[in-house]
Amino acid sequence: MTKKLVIKKQSADVDNNEKIENDEKTIQIPMQPIRIFIYYHRNYAVNATKNDTVLELKKKIRSMLDINIKKISLSFSRGSFDYFVLTNDYLDPRFDNDFTYQRDGPTLTRGNEPYKPPYGWKRIAISIKKYGDNTWIGTDKNSWPVSFHGTRKDAAENIAKDGFDLSKGKRFKYGKGIYSTPDVREAECYATSFSYQNCNYKVIFQNRVNPNDLKKANNDTYWITANDKNIRPY
Secondary structure (H helix, E strand, C coil): CECCCCEEEEEECCCCCEECCCCCCECCCCCCCEEEEEEECEEEEEEECCCCEHHHHHHHHHHHHCCCHHHCCCEECCEEEEEECCCHHHECHHHCEECCCCCCCCCEEECCEEECCCCCCEECCECCHHHCCCHHHCCCCCCCCEEEEEECHHHHHHHHHHCCCHHHCCCCCCCCCEEEECCHHHHHCCCCCEEECCEEECEEEEEEECHHHCEEECCCCEEEECCHHHEEEC
16 A cells, blocks of 8 residues: 555557667656666566666666566556556655554654554555745654555656646545545545555655644644645655
């Protein structure tokens, strides 16, 4: 399960299972460095740049998986396929954390509100450089409380890049605003499952919410933020 993902869709006009035979051919990828997800018994990730050749990418995979480079075959499938684009501009791996096999743990405090980490999920941290200061993301009483927001995979990239957009909201049962919850289990109810390389995933964003723009509803199940700039995924 993946906590924070940026997902992009593209199409490939290549023959079914067409193999890249020329190891010196440059990989045609976006200008920014990206993280490529690889499936080998389970999912792995490796960073690549626009100048990497296929051979260089294979060497990176070999160093991570410790397998014979001659046994690594890179291929694409015909037609449209899904893949994850996690550019370095939007990520901060220093704060990644894997809670996948931790089913429960202590409840902490953030911004005078209880905070239970996303036990059972893998967290991929989003960069907060665009916000300038980081006082809101601390651990003291002046920090903002933590919430979670489940979403669809097609909405994840825009949220990670640009933040939440209130104009895209459709249901406002308890008043207009961006809806989130302090309970990751509740957020999961709104995270649409999707499949990639025979594995199922869901996307939930972990956020900080400005306490001055926080309305609680349904016995604290939902938090409503009227201004979409006052809820920040990280």
